[in-house]
Each structure stands twice: as structure tokens, then as C-alpha cells.
Amino acid sequence: MIDRRNFIVGSVAATTTCILSSYLQSADAVGSPTLSSPLKPKRLKPGSVVGIVSPASAIFLKEDLDIVRDVVKALGLVPRIAPHVMKRYGYLAGTDRQRASDINEFFRDRTIAAILPIRGGWGCSRLLPYLDYELIRKNPKILLGFSDLTALILAINAKTNLVTFHGPNGLTSWNSTQTEYFRRLLFKGEDLTFANLKSAADSDRLMQVKYRIQTITPGKAKGKLFGGNLSVLSALVGSPYLPDFKGAILFLEDVQENIYRIDRMMTHLKLAGVFDQLAGFIFGQCSSCNPGDGYGSLTLEEVIQDHIKPLKIPAWFGATIGHIETILTLPIGLEVEIDANTGTIGMLQPAVI
Numbered sequence: 001m002i003d004r005r006n007f008i009v010g011s012v013a014a015t016t017t018c019i020l021s022s023y024l025q026s027a028d029a030v031g032s033p034t035l036s037s038p039l040k041p042k043r044l045k046p047g048s049v050v051g052i053v054s055p056a057s058a059i060f061l062k063e064d065l066d067i068v069r070d071v072v073k074a075l076g077l078v079p080r081i082a083p084h085v086m087k088r089y090g091y092l093a094g095t096d097r098q099r100a101s102d103i104n105e106f107f108r109d110r111t112i113a114a115i116l117p118i119r120g121g122w123g124c125s126r127l128l129p130y131l132d133y134e135l136i137r138k139n140p141k142i143l144l145g146f147s148d149l150t151a152l153i154l155a156i157n158a159k160t161n162l163v164t165f166h167g168p169n170g171l172t173s174w175n176s177t178q179t180e181y182f183r184r185l186l187f188k189g190e191d192l193t194f195a196n197l198k199s200a201a202d203s204d205r206l207m208q209v210k211y212r213i214q215t216i217t218p219g220k221a222k223g224k225l226f227g228g229n230l231s232v233l234s235a236l237v238g239s240p241y242l243p244d245f246k247g248a249i250l251f252l253e254d255v256q257e258n259i260y261r262i263d264r265m266m267t268h269l270k271l272a273g274v275f276d277q278l279a280g281f282i283f284g285q286c287s288s289c290n291p292g293d294g295y296g297s298l299t300l301e302e303v304i305q306d307h308i309k310p311l312k313i314p315a316w317f318g319a320t321i322g323h324i325e326t327i328l329t330l331p332i333g334l335e336v337e338i339d340a341n342t343g344t345i346g347m348l349q350p351a352v353i
């Protein structure tokens with residue numbers, strides 16, 4: 001009886017190990033979020049098809065769509081318009097299910113290499129429950145955007161381990177610098193190092209005035225890069241749509257927020273334990289973020305220092321990330337190395353295959 005029981009137990013254990021091993025190998029092939037290796041999309045090539053979607057605020061002018069179509073063509077790519085791009089539901093570009101269905105359909109379509117949103121605004125968080133994450137995991141492709149698209153690029157990475165991109169929306173400037181970084185990252189597959197851009201106003205000065213690096217805590221750190229718009233990211237806390245921030249590098253930016261509101265959102269992340277998990281921190285630009293009315297205010301620098309300095313992790317303030325003229329393309333969910341002394345973000349591997 002003892003030998004028989006040991007044989008049965010041993011057989012069950014061996015079978016379980018075999019099944020688990022097979023599952024993990026299969027999961028690795030589709031980029032399971034439980035595994036450490038990132039799931040990378042294929043790089044762009046001349047003639048690749050780009051799906052144009054409107055997952056957030058509505059657009060009201062056909063001219064806007066025409067502009068984005070021209071951008072895609074100028075990149076040497078082929079635009080394909082989602083069925084609900086010109087829909088409108090109040091301030092949204094169609095109902096939540098309509099906007100989500102466009103994204104699901106483009107991930108399902110094997111001829112499409114990348115998905116480009118027309119604009120941000122508000123609405124991406126609303127469609128997260130309607131996305132087919134298993135479908136997305138099995139059909140990895142380039143997805144990028146910034147501002148309200150923070151919700152989309154973080155949620156898809158959290159659910160699928162797919163490397164997404166904090167980068168241009170269709171209606172951003174697409175100036176030469178923005179386009180160059182886009183091409184180097186997504187066409188050529190380079191592992192880039194990102195440093196602060198210089199403003200045109202500083203080109204004829206002895207010193208740099210705009211976009212200065214302010215080191216909070218010096219040093220270097222490695223970790224997966226996550227981040228985006230502070231307002232959008234902080235509103236996702238407590239949901240299943242945030243990545244695991246343990247050992248991560250977090251970057252934040254915002255626009256048109258009073259400083260006390262920035263303080264409130266940073267406090268929210270602190271109390272939720274997000275900051276305690278980080279290996280490094282970057283604060284970008286907070287465009288048109290003013291003290292508001294009242295007798296006095298903390299400065300933005302003081303708010304950032306109050307929350308980040310006690311962490312004693314490499315950190316800096318003033319990165320050229322945010323609602324600015326040039327939107328650089330940054331990989332989400334890929335390991336990088338940062339240097340808080342020089343204010344640089346160095347990719348350790350290509351983000352596309």
C-alpha cells in the first residue's frame with residue numbers, strides 16, 4: 001500500500017510539473033504578464049498599415065482626421081481609419097463599447113502593424129473593461145499615445161506584458177525631432193538614450209534657461225519604465241489596470257493643474273504605497289500649472305521634493321516629457337537605466353523586434 005501510494009503521489013506530481021512546464025512555455029510564447037520578459041511588437045517598415053483610432057474625446061472636424069492621415073502617409077505608412085472615428089457620444093468619440101471595439105478589431109486584424117490615436121482629452125479609462133486582453137496578447141503590435149492615453153498604454157501593459165509607447169498622438173507637432181525619435185525607436189529598433197531637449201529660445205544663450213534638470217537625489221537605477229499623465233494614472237490606483245511598480249522607474253507629467261491638485265494626486269500615490277515600491281523617479285513638465293487663488297502656495301518644486309526626497313532613490317525634476325511641442329517616444333514596460341545626475345533615460349534593449 002505504501003509503495004502504491006508513493007507511486008500515485010509521484011505520478012501526480014510528475015504530471016503536474018509537466019503540465020505546468022507546458023503551460024509556462026505556451027504562456028511565454030504569447031507574453032504572459034506573469035513572466036518577466038516583455039512582449040515586444042514588430043517594428044514598422046515602409047508600407048506598414050497604421051490603424052487610426054479615437055479612443056478618448058471626440059473630434060468634430062474632418063480636417064483633423066485628414067491631418068492625421070497625412071502624417072501617416074508622410075511617415076511612409078498606410079493609414080486605415082477605424083469605423084467609429086467620427087462618432088460622437090457627448091464629449092466622447094462614440095460609446096465606450098464602440099471605441100473599445102475599434103481597438104479590439106485593429107488588434108485582431110493581422111495586416112495592421114500599429115495603432116495611432118488622433119487625440120487624448122478624456123475617455124480611455126472608460127473603455128478598459130471592454131478590451132479583449134487575451135486577443136491583444138496574442139496579436140502584439142505597436143500602440144502609442146500620451147495624456148489621456150496613459151490609461152490605455154498602462155492597462156494593456158499590465159494585462160498583457162506588451163511593451164507600449166508613451167509617444168505622439170496623431171495631432172501632435174510631428175516636427176523633425178519628434179519624427180526622428182519615432183523612426184529610430186519604432187522603425188530602426190535602436191536602444192536610445194533620452195536626454196533633455198533644448199528650447200529654441202536657448203540656442204543663442206550662454207546658459208540654458210528652459211528645460212533645466214533639477215536633481216532631487218543623485219545616482220543611477222535600473223527598472224521597468226512606466227508613467228504618463230499624473231491625473232490619469234492616479235485615478236487608476238485601486239483598479240486592476242496598473243502595472244506592478246515594484247522596482248520600477250516612474251515618470252509623471254501634467255497640464256493645467258493647480259499646484260495643490262498636483263500635491264493631492266502625489267499624496268494619493270504616496271498613501272497607496274506606489275512611491276515606496278520604486279527604484280527611481282522622474283517628474284517631467286507641468287505645463288500651465290499655477291498656484292491659483294489664495295494667500296500663498298507651495299511651489300511645484302517644493303511639492304515634488306516633499307514627496308520624493310524622503311524616498312532616497314535616484315530622482316530628478318524637469319525632464320522634457322509632457323504636454324510640450326516635441327513628444328518623444330518612450331517604451332512602457334521595458335527595462336531602462338536612469339542617471340539622476342545627468343537626467344538621462346537609457347534603454348537597455350530595443351523595444352521592437
